[in-house]
Amino acid sequence: MDLRHARTFVVVAELGTVSRAALRLHIAQPALSRQITALEQELGLKLFDRVGRRLVLTGEGEQLLSDCRGLLNYASAIDERAQLLQRGDTGVLKVGASPQHIESVLSTFLHLYAQRYPNVQIKLIEAAGLDTMKMLERGEIHLGQNLAYIVDPNDQRLASLSLQHVDLLAACHPSVMLSETRTIEISKLAPHPLLLLDSSFVVRKSFDAACRLANLKPNIFLESHTPHTLLALAEAGHGVAIIPSQLRIRHHKLRIVSVTYRGKPLREGMVIVWDRRRPLPGYAKAYCEMLANHVREIFPITRPSNPPSEAKHVPVSHNTRRKPP
Amino acid sequence: MDLRHARTFVVVAELGTVSRAALRLHIAQPALSRQITALEQELGLKLFDRVGRRLVLTGEGEQLLSDCRGLLNYASAIDERAQLLQRGDTGVLKVGASPQHIESVLSTFLHLYAQRYPNVQIKLIEAAGLDTMKMLERGEIHLGQNLAYIVDPNDQRLASLSLQHVDLLAACHPSVMLSETRTIEISKLAPHPLLLLDSSFVVRKSFDAACRLANLKPNIFLESHTPHTLLALAEAGHGVAIIPSQLRIRHHKLRIVSVTYRGKPLREGMVIVWDRRRPLPGYAKAYCEMLANHVREIFPITRPSNPPSEAKHVPVSHNTRRKPP
DNA sequence: GTCTGCTTATGCCGGTTCGGCATAGATGGC
DNA sequence: GCCATCTATGCCGAACCGGCATAAGCAGAC
Missing domain, CATH: 3.40.190.290 (D-Maltodextrin-Binding Protein; domain 2)
Incomplete structure (x- = not known):
């Protein structure tokens, strides 16, 4: 599991399109599209259905979404804790x-x-x-x-x-x-x-x-x-x-x-x-x-x-x- | 927080030397040495004291170690869950x-x-x-x-x-x-x-x-x-x-x-x-x-x-x- | 039916990152 | 003093990542 992939997944799921997520994350849309694909290959699961020109979460995607949010929150908490320790x-x-x-x-x-x-x-x-x-x-x-x-x-x-x-x-x-x-x-x-x-x-x-x-x-x-x-x-x-x-x-x-x-x-x-x-x-x-x-x-x-x-x-x-x- | 860095940190802390961790992770020792350094720079903290030719956890390192273990366990649980979903x-x-x-x-x-x-x-x-x-x-x-x-x-x-x-x-x-x-x-x-x-x-x-x-x-x-x-x-x-x-x-x-x-x-x-x-x-x-x-x-x-x-x-x-x- | 706007996915390429190899320097045991 | 073991650094090649260009498809307006 790559945290950058997880982040992309969560943001795309929240905003609904890769293009909007790209704007939010200041990364080009093709790069995010590849990250979604990479995460799906890494997990061996379809996270999104491609419906017309929209991405819609699959059932598996829904189930993993909260897990990935939890993982990102966990990582953020560690970063914050490190900052507290760093201020020394x-x-x-x-x-x-x-x-x-x-x-x-x-x-x-x-x-x-x-x-x-x-x-x-x-x-x-x-x-x-x-x-x-x-x-x-x-x-x-x-x-x-x-x-x-x-x-x-x-x-x-x-x-x-x-x-x-x-x-x-x-x-x-x-x-x-x-x-x-x-x-x-x-x-x-x-x-x-x-x-x-x-x-x-x-x-x-x-x-x-x-x-x-x-x-x-x-x-x-x-x-x-x-x-x-x-x-x-x-x-x-x-x-x-x-x-x-x-x-x-x-x-x-x-x-x-x-x-x-x-x-x-x-x-x-x-x-x-x-x-x-x-x-x-x-x-x-x-x-x-x-x-x-x-x-x-x-x-x-x-x-x-x-x-x-x-x-x-x-x-x-x-x-x-x-x-x- | 990079999961590979976190994994390296945890394994080095457990085994006591970068060299042993390198054997365990099947990665060359200099590469792991760099990952530890990269993680310390990323967090802005010293995780290990270099004492002689040993690495000894600092107080901050001790505190972050269990956090990183938790993060890795979280990521593993997601992988397992994905495998269950995948086998659906x-x-x-x-x-x-x-x-x-x-x-x-x-x-x-x-x-x-x-x-x-x-x-x-x-x-x-x-x-x-x-x-x-x-x-x-x-x-x-x-x-x-x-x-x-x-x-x-x-x-x-x-x-x-x-x-x-x-x-x-x-x-x-x-x-x-x-x-x-x-x-x-x-x-x-x-x-x-x-x-x-x-x-x-x-x-x-x-x-x-x-x-x-x-x-x-x-x-x-x-x-x-x-x-x-x-x-x-x-x-x-x-x-x-x-x-x-x-x-x-x-x-x-x-x-x-x-x-x-x-x-x-x-x-x-x-x-x-x-x-x-x-x-x-x-x-x-x-x-x-x-x-x-x-x-x-x-x-x-x-x-x-x-x-x-x-x-x-x-x-x-x-x-x-x-x-x- | 056509046009336009918006979207995703893919090809290509350059820059960045990562890890392996070699090795210097330090430490500790004998 | 010698040897084994360790960390950290220089260098380099391979792999990866992201930007740009763009093809293809979809949806809405006319």
Whole structure:
């Protein structure tokens, strides 16, 4: 059964002549005449009697007419369903991202995205580093936010889009004589007790690598899983916190400087990655592009602050904590 | 939507690779590869992910797969229907019927039918009662003639058409004082030796049921598988034969009366049955309608005869048999 | 009876489509 | 690293489809 033949059959039956059907279907009358003949041969049945110059449905033709209408309707329904699927503005998007990325970037970004794609359901999964890559490989997430150095540039299975970079920053009480400029060379951190993120943070590994390069044995006062704990201790004067620039610092009275090595800021590129072998739905591609634009707008979240005009070393008690308003 | 594309899509999805589908469909692999691509372009959707050297259905592909199967089934059903319509006056018709039905009804009916449908080959299979129903269920026959009470009225799988009913008749030598009317109440058969069909006959079961109702213990002289044996013995004065009205009685000098219970003739409806799930060819439907008409014309085949004007008890020898001309 | 308008079916031809063959490139198993 | 298996693409010839021209037939008007 050929659908074009079936269509011709139905239209001819409805309009009564091949000539009228030809006008309707924008096909020459002889071509339709041949299609009717072809369908009759294909089915082994006379569908029309030729009465004078008119075509009249035979009994068999009558019986098959409704079947053919049903078939054409079935095919049309599939085309319509395909169009709905094609518009692709509905579905699920699974994204792996670090906790700090979720807090600092996605907390605002997801509202923007939802305005554009109200019917896409975002599923966030906390993940970082190699864990993110494994989830991608296993198909557990569509997209993974990560630092660029985690991604093997030779892995052809992966595709990525660069987001903004992340700087390593040093934060301390304003009275700490850390640096007279907006930057501090990493080796000059040696005398200061350091407040560091633990090794579950990818940026920690970047910092360790830089220390090795600079032959710096960091004087670690505390390692924490919670960035804000570090900030609170720094504000209380207990040391210098090393944090990534994507961390939002609010309501802390802190001196912020950029950590450098040989004059260059320590920074890592950040990317969003996906498995090239799984074609992304349109709404996933849009997510990447919108995220890149958003990050470009809001980064860096935390910038180095200006040095104070009168730098004094003023010790403060442990419990003299500035309260957020 | 092109049916060939849809077919290719379904077969590739089922077999997992284009190469295997090519073997199944006897088409070269590159041609099928192109059909898949053409269908994806036609629908504007990716139906398969190419993972390594395998094709894996996408989510959209999964959703459309069952639709396409449905479409192909629809088209196949139309082809089958066209073949049935095409065969309209040619084919094989298998009919199950009891021996007496074959003899008394079909022996004349089949000539009439053959005049209308010269190209339909009737295959008669002797069967009765539940055996007929089983053959229908197994698809061994298209149609089954049966007594109505055999057919479960609640079985939705079966369809049936009523033919005429069958009366139970008593036949004896004219000299036997059986009844002064054209009927005899079943209880009045008590003093007579009875010549009965054996239990392979469905009507026998009807007779037994009536005896139980009437508290009649039949005085069975003989039980036979051969109705004509019973008639011969009855003609010879050995007793009263109980026979169905569809049995053609020729050339026998017999007194025939209708057996009643409480004034009502003992009778059973007769039907022709088929399996509703197997669409009948036109010539099968025609068979049913023509049979119903024919049975309406010729029934009852044997009717009660008028009582003789001078009823005498005249013994006759066993070997004085009237020969058919 | 003739003429006109309308219809279907057929011959012919050019353009398009389809499928087979060859093969490059990729993947996976051993 | 080799081999088997797979998909996708280039190329080409055969088959198909539709447009044009037109013969033939039918119905209605005059």
